[in-house]
Structure formats: C-alpha cells, structure tokens
Amino acid sequence: MQELITRAKELLADGTVSRVLGWKKGDLGWDPEPAYFDKAEELENFIYNPFCGANLSKYLIAAGKLEGTTLVFLKPCDTYSFNQLVKEHRVKKDKTYIIGVGCHGTLDPEKIRNTGVKGIADAVLEGDRVRLNTLYGDKEAAAAEVLLDRCLVCKGKTHVVCDELIGAEPGEEAGPGELAVNRFAQVEELENLPPEERFAFWQEQLSRCIRCNACRNVCPACSCLKCVFDSSQFDSNQKANADTFEEQMFHIIRAFHVAGRCTDCGECSRVCPESIPLHLLNRKFIKDIDTFYGEYQAGADTESKGPLTDFTFEDVEPGIIAERGGGR
Amino acid sequence: MQVENTEFRPKIVAFCCNWCSYAGADLAGSSRLAYPADVKIIRVPCSCRVNPMFILRAFQRGADGVILCGCHPGDCHYTTGNYYARRRMTLLFSMLDYLGVEKGRTRVEWVSAAEGVKFSTTMNEFVAKIHELGKNVRLEDLRCKN
Numbered sequence A: 001m002q003e004l005i006t007r008a009k010e011l012l013a014d015g016t017v018s019r020v021l022g023w024k025k026g027d028l029g030w031d032p033e034p035a036y037f038d039k040a041e042e043l044e045n046f047i048y049n050p051f052c053g054a055n056l057s058k059y060l061i062a063a064g065k066l067e068g069t070t071l072v073f074l075k076p077c078d079t080y081s082f083n084q085l086v087k088e089h090r091v092k093k094d095k096t097y098i099i100g101v102g103c104h105g106t107l108d109p110e111k112i113r114n115t116g117v118k119g120i121a122d123a124v125l126e127g128d129r130v131r132l133n134t135l136y137g138d139k140e141a142a143a144a145e146v147l148l149d150r151c152l153v154c155k156g157k158t159h160v161v162c163d164e165l166i167g168a169e170p171g172e173e174a175g176p177g178e179l180a181v182n183r184f185a186q187v188e189e190l191e192n193l194p195p196e197e198r199f200a201f202w203q204e205q206l207s208r209c210i211r212c213n214a215c216r217n218v219c220p221a222c223s224c225l226k227c228v229f230d231s232s233q234f235d236s237n238q239k240a241n242a243d244t245f246e247e248q249m250f251h252i253i254r255a256f257h258v259a260g261r262c263t264d265c266g267e268c269s270r271v272c273p274e275s276i277p278l279h280l281l282n283r284k285f286i287k288d289i290d291t292f293y294g295e296y297q298a299g300a301d302t303e304s305k306g307p308l309t310d311f312t313f314e315d316v317e318p319g320i321i322a323e324r325g326g327g328r
Numbered sequence B: 001m002q003v004e005n006t007e008f009r010p011k012i013v014a015f016c017c018n019w020c021s022y023a024g025a026d027l028a029g030s031s032r033l034a035y036p037a038d039v040k041i042i043r044v045p046c047s048c049r050v051n052p053m054f055i056l057r058a059f060q061r062g063a064d065g066v067i068l069c070g071c072h073p074g075d076c077h078y079t080t081g082n083y084y085a086r087r088r089m090t091l092l093f094s095m096l097d098y099l100g101v102e103k104g105r106t107r108v109e110w111v112s113a114a115e116g117v118k119f120s121t122t123m124n125e126f127v128a129k130i131h132e133l134g135k136n137v138r139l140e141d142l143r144c145k146n
C-alpha cells in the first residue's frame, strides 16, 4: 500500500496527473470508500486492502470531464470494465493513467460476519487463509469461505490495460480465489429445473428487491445519463407501484441492457442489500451468447464488435428456444 | 339475467414491420384468408424497432402471447435490421424461459408481402398454441386489468 501512495505522490508532484482516484478509509474497517485525492497530503487516508472491492472504472466517466489526467488504481477484473467503457466511447484512455494493482481476491464482509466474527478492522490474505484483525483480537478464516462469490470464479490476474503494474506480475497465475469453479454451474442448475420451479425461484428472489437501484448505479456498463427507470412515465420507477411484474420487468430490462457488455465484474451482486443473485441473470445472457454466437468476453479488447451489435447470416432463429428441451 | 361469458379469448399482440409483414397481413385480409380477431397488429417501421421492453410491456398490459413478424432475413427494407432483431429476440426468449415463463408465448416469424397465406396460417397456429397454454399469469401486471 505504501508503494502505491509513494508512486501516486510522485505522479502528482511531477504533474503527470491532476488527481488520484482510489479508495479511502471508511468509518468502519471493512467498508473503504472510493475517493478522489487532489493533493499529496490527502493520500494519508488512502487505503488498499482486500475490502476494496469497489470497481473504480465507472467514476472515470465523470473524471474524464475534468481538466487534466486522472490516476486510477484498477484491479485485474476492473480493467475489463475500463476497456468496455473505452469501446463505448464513455472514457478516454489518454485522460487516464492506470496503475494496475495486484489482487488476491476481495472479501465479503457479510460472509465473514456469518462465521461469527465481529468488529472487523482489517484483513490480510495469506495463501488460502485470511488473517482478520478485529476489535476482539486476531481471527482466522479459510479464504474460500469468505471471498466474494465473484472471486471464486476469477477471470485471472492479468490486467488487460494499464500504464504500470504495482504489486502484480504480468501473466500471474490466479490466486487462492481461483478454485476452478465453473461460473455457469449455478445457471445450469437452474436451467435443469422444471419451469414452475424456476418461476418460483425467481419470484422468491426478485420479490425481495427494494428498488434501491444500487445495482444499476454501480454497474460500469449502465452509464446512460437518463435512465428509463427514472422516467415518471415508466410504471416500474418506484417500489410504491409494487406488484410481481414490476420486479421481473426491472430485472429483465436491466440485465438485457447490459447483455453483451457485462464483463461479469460482479459489482451488482456485491452491492445488492437484499443479496439477490443478479449475476445469475447476467451469466445466463453470457452463457447464451457463448453458445449461440461464440465465446465472448466483454472488455477483453477495445475494438471488437459486441455480440448484439453484430450478426451473421447463419444465426440461429429465435424458434430454437421453444424447440429445445428443458430450460436450456 | 346476466350471462357470464367464461370462454377464454386470448389477447395476442403481433408486431409487424411496415414493409413486409404488415403488407402480408393486408394481403391476407384482401384475399379473404381468415385469422382470429384476437390478433391485434401493431405496425413498426422494422422488426428491429422492437425493443425487448415492447414485448414485456405487451405482457404487462394483459397480452397472452406476443409475436414479432418481419421481412425474411436478407430482405429487410433497412438491409440488416432483422438480423439484429433475430439475435435480440433469441436472447430475450431464452431469458423468459429461464425465468420460468412458458416458452410458446413468444414467437418470431418472417413473413413477406407476398405471403398472405403464411400470415394467416402462422396466426392461426399461434392462437391455437396460446389457447393451449391458457391465460398468461406469470408475466402480467395486475393493475392493468379491466
């Protein structure tokens, strides 16, 4: 962490960048916040630890409108979101200076609390163990049990874009997070249920939604200035209009809107206060795109066409959905 | 005495592109080919004008089935519109299926301006399918009743 601060100070001092975008200590140890640092002194509050799950790419849309270059710290998976934003002309690479930071997985405070640990102040990942510093002394936990779900299916530790790396090696192997879990396993499980059970599952999940819009607000792929969900003409813009359809409508449209653009960064599921597994909707689209149109990873590059802005003459007909058996 | 009509009359929405399918429907009409009056046609400039939300909205407002008709691939008036629509609808239908909505409630069919017969048989088939599935209860908004 000290290395990151020192380097940020250097870049601020020599004028390469006008501000730094990173994480600062939050009120609670397990809750750091994304923050801008305009002056070297402010960097005293900078922090980088396994609780810094927040993906900073989306902030660069706003930062790009400011004078000068912004220094940003991106974890490997965050760089995919950055690339996707470049592809969509939402951010400019030349107004950004990226330091790729090493990552061994980010932690889920909720999961830690569920193991009975309270008063979390800090954490260090060591191999497949997590050392937890708490108000009640030092504790330990197995990494696989307290990592965020998304880190269990990590895309790998390579930064697809950056100006320099600190604390990361190019081509580094995935850490303890990489448990070789198939990220589509849960999607497949659902697909194999009878339709009535799938319907019941989603009804149960989606009806917990409180329409806080956190999933939309955090998503780097959701960057429209005017969102359909904020329109007063839209029946689904507030929870007071509640009924079962409202949730389905919101969730299908949200997931569809990012289909082909979602990098599977997992931010939406991370921030949902109701722990709704939004990644299962996004991954369904990803899985279908992979099967019907060839494997595609959003954000892997800045040039290629997205699957929904492209086509081939031989594409399958929508009728295939009705023809095939099961939920596949 | 009040007579209650309990027969199920499905509400079917058919989005038809202006250049082929709407003309196909016209031809079906002027050739006196029958198709059920339960089908309500909404004319759109091109099949790719249909946002997935239109389809959801139709269900929300009480449709029991939604069908999208456009020019045959390769014949779109705007050259490639229906190729994009094809991908979008494949993904949308798959998602609806994943959420547990019955598969037969959505359909895409390519109907040219010369295919009045195809238009009428497609609609007859589709209405029969919806009859079989019955009322749409999994995707609708209760407020929009009556």
Ligand code: SF4
Pocket: A218, A219, A220, A221, A222, A258, A261, A262, A263, A264, A265, A266, A267, A268, A269, A279, A282
């Ligand atoms: S939908 Fe979720 S996983 Fe996908 S890009 Fe947005 S926040 Fe990330």
Ligand code: SF4
Pocket: A208, A209, A210, A211, A212, A213, A214, A215, A216, A271, A272, A273, A274, A275, A276, A278
């Ligand atoms: S974050 Fe969760 S509760 Fe909030 S709108 Fe999204 S799904 Fe609903």
Ligand code: FES
Pocket: B017, B018, B019, B020, B021, B045, B046, B047, B048, B070, B071, B075, B076, B077, B078, B079, B081, B082
């Ligand atoms: S104009 Fe008919 S599908 Fe495009």
